[in-house]
Every structure is written in C-alpha cells, then in structure tokens.
Amino acid sequence: MTLAGAHWLTPVRATGRLALAALATVGAIALFAIRGLTAMFIGPWFPGQALRQFIAIGFYSLPVVGLTAVFTGAALALNIYTGGGRFNAEQIMPQIVALGITRELGPVLAALMLAGRVSATIAAEIGAMRATEQIDAMRTLSTDPFRYLVAPRMAAAMIALPLLTLVADIVGIGGGWLVATLTLDFNPVVYARSTVDFVEAWDVGSGLIKAVVFGFIIALMGCYQGYTASGGARGVGRAATQAMVSAGILIFAMDYVLTTLFTER
Amino acid sequence: MSAPIPRLEWKAVTKRFGGEPVLDGLNLSVEAGRSLVIIGGSGQGKSVMLKLALGLLRPDAGTVLLDGKPLPGLAGRAQRRLYDRAGVLFQGAALFDSLTVWENVAFRLTNADGVSPAKARIRALAALEQVRLTDAVANLYPAELSGGMQKRVALARAIVADPDVLFFDEPTTGLDPVTASAINALIVDQVKRLGCTAVSITHDLASARVIADDIAMLHAGAIVWRGRSEELATTDNRQVRRFVDGGA
Numbered sequence: 001m002t003l004a005g006a007h008w009l010t011p012v013r014a015t016g017r018l019a020l021a022a023l024a025t026v027g028a029i030a031l032f033a034i035r036g037l038t039a040m041f042i043g044p045w046f047p048g049q050a051l052r053q054f055i056a057i058g059f060y061s062l063p064v065v066g067l068t069a070v071f072t073g074a075a076l077a078l079n080i081y082t083g084g085g086r087f088n089a090e091q092i093m094p095q096i097v098a099l100g101i102t103r104e105l106g107p108v109l110a111a112l113m114l115a116g117r118v119s120a121t122i123a124a125e126i127g128a129m130r131a132t133e134q135i136d137a138m139r140t141l142s143t144d145p146f147r148y149l150v151a152p153r154m155a156a157a158m159i160a161l162p163l164l165t166l167v168a169d170i171v172g173i174g175g176g177w178l179v180a181t182l183t184l185d186f187n188p189v190v191y192a193r194s195t196v197d198f199v200e201a202w203d204v205g206s207g208l209i210k211a212v213v214f215g216f217i218i219a220l221m222g223c224y225q226g227y228t229a230s231g232g233a234r235g236v237g238r239a240a241t242q243a244m245v246s247a248g249i250l251i252f253a254m255d256y257v258l259t260t261l262f263t264e265r
Numbered sequence: 266m267s268a269p270i271p272r273l274e275w276k277a278v279t280k281r282f283g284g285e286p287v288l289d290g291l292n293l294s295v296e297a298g299r300s301l302v303i304i305g306g307s308g309q310g311k312s313v314m315l316k317l318a319l320g321l322l323r324p325d326a327g328t329v330l331l332d333g334k335p336l337p338g339l340a341g342r343a344q345r346r347l348y349d350r351a352g353v354l355f356q357g358a359a360l361f362d363s364l365t366v367w368e369n370v371a372f373r374l375t376n377a378d379g380v381s382p383a384k385a386r387i388r389a390l391a392a393l394e395q396v397r398l399t400d401a402v403a404n405l406y407p408a409e410l411s412g413g414m415q416k417r418v419a420l421a422r423a424i425v426a427d428p429d430v431l432f433f434d435e436p437t438t439g440l441d442p443v444t445a446s447a448i449n450a451l452i453v454d455q456v457k458r459l460g461c462t463a464v465s466i467t468h469d470l471a472s473a474r475v476i477a478d479d480i481a482m483l484h485a486g487a488i489v490w491r492g493r494s495e496e497l498a499t500t501d502n503r504q505v506r507r508f509v510d511g512g513a
Contacts, residue, residue: 046376128362136321137359141422142348142377 032224033216039144039151050152057118057153057219058160062167064117065110069168072105073097073175081184093186094194097176102203103262106168107161108255111214114161115247119222122153123243126226127236135227150227154219161215162208169204206262213258214251221247270333272297272430272462273318278327280313287313289486290327295479300456300463302473302494305483306508311466312356314483315434318464319353320344331430345377352423352461354452356435358415360407360422366393367403370422378426392421395458396451413444417451424455431456433465437472449475470509473497482508 077097084090126149129135135145173195180186222243229239271294280288287310295301305311316322317329320336329336331347360369368375370392371385380388390400396417407415416436423431436452437445449472456463456476467473473480473494480497482490482505490502497509 132357133355133359134361136316136319137353137355138361138372139321140319140348140351140353141373142345143372148376 028228029220029224032227033220035146036150036154036220036223039146040154044147046148046152049148050155053152053156054160056121057114057156058163061110061114061117061160061164064113065164065168066171068109068113069101069106069172070175070178072109073101073172073177074179076100076105076172077176077179077184081180090184093180093184094176094191095198098173098195098199099203101172101176102169102199102207104207104255104259106172107165107207107210107214108251109172110161110164110168110211111218111251112248114157114164114215114218115221115251116244118157119218119243119247120240122219122222123226123229123239124236126223127229127239130227130229131232131236145227150219150223153223154216157215157219158212159215161218162211165207165211166204169207206258209262210255210258213254217250217254218247221250269296271295271330272299272332273464274330274333275314275317276328276330278314278317278324278329280310280317280322281325286486288317288324291483291487293481293488293491295462295464297462298460300453300465300476300478302465302467302477302480303483304467304470304473304480304508306468309483310486311468311483312434315432315464315466319351319432320347349377349426350429351432352426352428352430353432354416354419354423354434354436356438358407358412358419360415360418362407365404365406366398366410366418369407369418370425372422373426388425389421392425393418395424395455396421397447413440413448416440416444416448420448420451420455424459427459429461431459431461431463433463433467433476435467435469436465436476437467437469442471445469445472446475452476470497484508 077093080093080096080100081090084093084096126135129138129149135149138145138148177186177188177191177195180191181188225239225243225246226236229235231238274294275288275291278288278291279286291310291314293301293303293314303311303314313322317324318336331350336347360366361372364372367386367389370389371380371382374380374385374388375382386403390403393399393403398414398417398421402410402414402418407418410418420436431452433452437448440448452463452465453476463476465473465476474497477494480492480494481488482502484504489504490500492500497505500506
C-alpha cells in the first residue's frame with residue numbers, strides 16, 4: 001500500500017484541508033479589507049451613500065444601544081455594590097462603574113448590538129444584490145461596488161460606533177447612578193462628583209479607539225459575507241448569520257488584544 | 266485588403282469551473298453594427314461567454330478582444346473605458362431596489378459620468394420614453410413594476426449613455442409572449458437607432474429570430490454552428506436541428 005492511500009492519513013489530510021481553507025479565508029478577508037480601506041481613503045467618494053449609511057447604522061441604533069447601556073450600568077452597579085460590600089468598600093462603586101463602562105462595557109456592548117443589528121443587515125443587503133446581479137450591473141455601469149457599497153458602510157460604522165459608545169458611556173453611568181441614588185441611598189451629587197473626578201480622558205479615549213476598530217470589523221464582516229454570498233436566498237441567510245457571528249467573535253478577540261495594549265500603556 | 270477587425274471576439278477561450286471546462290477553446294466574433302444572438306441549451310455556458318466579454322470573469326486560457334485589444338487583465342481606467350462603451354440588459358433586470366426608476370436609469374450618469382441630477386433626470390426620462398414608458402413610472406421603485414416594465418427600465422438604463430455595444434442576457438425569459446414580443450421590438454428599435462453592435466444570449470428561438478442578424482449555436486463548450494438568422498430554419502447541422510425542432 002502506498003503512503004498516499006493510507007487510511008491513517010485521512011484525519012491528517014482533513015486537518016490540512018481545514019487549515020488551508022481557514023488560511024484562504026483569512027487571506028481573502030484581508031484583501032477585501034485592504035480594497036475597502038483603499039476605496040475609503042482614495043476617491044471618488046459617494047458622500048450621499050455614506051450619510052445614508054451613517055443614519056441607518058448610527059441613528060437607528062441609538063434606542064437599542066441606549067437601552068442596553070442603561071440596564072447594564074444598573075446591573076453593574078448592583079453587582080459592584082454587593083462585591084464591594086464584602087470588603088466594606090461600597091463607596092468605590094461609582095468609580096468602578098465608570099471605569100467598567102467607559103473602558104470595556106460601553107464599546108463592547110454597543111459593538112455587539114451593532115454586530116447583531118447592522119452586520120447582518122449589511123450582509124443581507126449586499127448578498128441580495130449579489131444574488132440578483134445588481135453588483136455585476138453596478139460594475140457595468142462604470143461604478144466600483146467597493147466605492148459605492150463597501151467604503152461608505154465602513155466609514156459610517158467607524159464614525160457611528162464611537163458616537164454610540166459615547167452615548168452608551170453616558171447612559172450606562174447614568175443607569176448606575178439611578179440605581180445607586182434610588183435604591184442604595186447614595187447621595188446623587190457625591191456620586192456624580194466621584195465619577196467626574198475619577199474618570200480620565202484616556203478611559204474614555206481608549207474605549208473610543210476600541211469602538212473605531214469594532215466599527216470597522218462590523219462593516220467588514222457584513223460587507224465581506226454579503227459580497228461573497230452564493231446560493232440564492234439560502235446563501236443570503238447564511239451570509240447574514242455568518243456576518244453576525246464572525247463579527248461578534250472578532251470583537252471579543254480584538255477587545256482582548258486592545259485591552260492588553262492599553263493596559264501596558 | 267485585410268479583413269475588418271471584429272468589434273468583439275472570443276479567441277480560443279477556455280473557462281473551467283471546479284476543473285470541468287464550460288467553454289473549451291471557443292472562437293466567435295461579431296462585426297461592428299451587427300446583432301449576434303448566441304443560442305444553446307441551459308448550462309452550456311452562454312452566460313459565462315457574456316460575463317467573459319464584460320470582464321466580470323476571466324478566461325483560464327485564450328482571450329476576449331474588443332476592437333482587437335484584449336480585455337483580460339484590464340483594470341481601473343481601461344476597464345472603465347470598456348464599460349463606458351457598453352450597455353447591459355441582465356436576465357433579471359438587476360435594477361437597484363433602493364433607487365427609483367429614474368435614479369436607476371440615470372445611475373451611470375450621476376455616479377460615473379458626473380452629470381448633475383437635474384440633467385441626468387432629463388436624460389433618464391428621455392430614455393424611458395424610448396422604451397415606451399411615461400414619466401408616471403419615474404418615481405416608482407422597481408418592486409412596484411411588472412416584470413415586463415422592469416425589463417424596459419433595464420433597457421432604458423442600458424441605452425441611456427448611447428453605448429457602442431449592447432449585451433442582452435436572456436432578454437425575454439420569464440415574460441409572457443405579448444410582453445416578450447414588445448421587448449424584442451424595442452431591442453431591434455434601439456439597436457438600429459444607436460447603430461451599435463449587439464450580443465444577445467437566449468434559448469428563446471422566437472426572440473432570436475427577431476433580434477438577430479447572425480446566430481451562433483453553443484454546445485458542449487464550443488460554437489457548433491454559425492449563420493445568418495434566416496439560415497437557422499434550413500441548416501442541417503445536427504445540434505441545431507435538435508435544438509430548433511425540440512424547442513419549436
């Protein structure tokens with residue numbers, strides 16, 4: 001029996017095939033990202049498209065991001081109060097809530113909400129355009145789909161998510177303040193003063209930098225999955241799901257990388 | 266005297282999908298000002314031929330020539346020059362759902378040619394009139410139109426910039442005979458009016474007979490017959506006879 005026909009090699013071959021396919025996908029996404037960024041920074045631009053996307057991605061996500069942030073801020077305050085109580089350190093609650101929201105939960109929760117709402121929508125929109133030959137039609141109409149479809153969505157998400165994160169920061173801290181003052185007998189003015197005095201510009205800034213990166217990931221995964229969708233309506237559905245899942249995983253992975261970098265600062 | 270350079274030519278073109286050849290050393294050309302229709306059964310590679318000619322796919326071997334110059338490898342400005350000269354009617358119309366009818370027709374003008382929206386709208390309305398559609402549909406969305414009207418809008422979009430070459434991908438598929446006949450008549454009208462070269466693919470023989478000057482039959486990845494439109498009825502080519510008699 002030759003080595004090529006050996007049965008014991010089957011799992012090795014399968015692993016190799018999987019590894020090669022994964023590498024090919026990573027390469028394809030990287031090339032897609034470079035094309036998208038190039039189109040974003042080098043004209044011609046479509047500002048009308050970017051504005052439309054900014055409204056769709058940013059403005060219409062305000063309610064979901066705001067609601068998520070207020071409840072998370074409130075729950076975080078309660079948990080920190082409980083944990084702090086074990087060390088007689090309840091009074092550090094405002095500072096920890098502020099730090100947790102601005103550096104971590106604000107950008108991550110806003111990004112996850114957008115990954116669910118926006119990334120899937122982008123993938124479905126562009127996937128449907130792919131399935132109905134609208135992307136081919138656009139090319140034959142002398143218009144680069146990367147400039148018309150991908151770049152405006154990337155730009156809109158990278159601008160909208162930091163703004164949504166700022167909203168999430170304010171509303172999330174507000175949620176903690178509400179719980180603290182209404183149910184835990186904190187003095188409203190002292191709580192607010194403690195928060196303002198404690199929070200540094202870098203706490204907010206590092207969260208906003210994360211938000212820019214997360215915005216890019218959300219738009220990239222939505223556009224990539226939609227642009228490469230195949231197989232009709234089923235393929236479009238699959239692209240939407242994959243966009244949401246892959247954006248979510250990449251957000252968590254990138255959050256860890258960025259937090260590590262920012263912590264070493 | 267040397268023969269005139271064809272407007273469009275597929276030269277020894279091979280295209281494979283998953284290792285299987287769909288087009289296998291295919292040769293075909295169309296002269297300027299002629300209307301060529303490529304017929305053939307489903308899955309024979311007609312759409313692939315069209316996509317190769319439009320630069321949407323690249324051949325694995327061989328080349329597609331426009332006015333004697335190769336298309337593969339074109340990028341950026343060169344590709345833009347190809348698309349500036351071409352108008353395409355896609356099988357499913359491929360209208361942009363999020364844009365109104367006039368915005369669809371004027372898409373190239375406003376987004377690629379830098380024409381102001383006001384002027385582009387005037388030209389779009391004129392193109393709609395050419396395909397017998399009134400101003401009343403201009404502000405509707407594609408989803409609000411019938412299949413036949415969508416094809417007319419797509420035709421208006423294809424002709425709005427006065428192209429040199431028009432491509433039609435199954436222009437009458439999915440239409441009732443009356444609407445299909447109207448679309449055929451519009452195609453003939455517009456090709457004559459513009460004096461352009463037309464390349465169509467279809468398996469609708471009635472449509473082929475109306476819009477073609479020349480007909481080519483694609484079978485098993487190669488052109489197995491080519492002749493004048495009127496010769497289709499009399500040729501004794503076995504594949505053509507099977508296709509025509511089976512489809513008549």
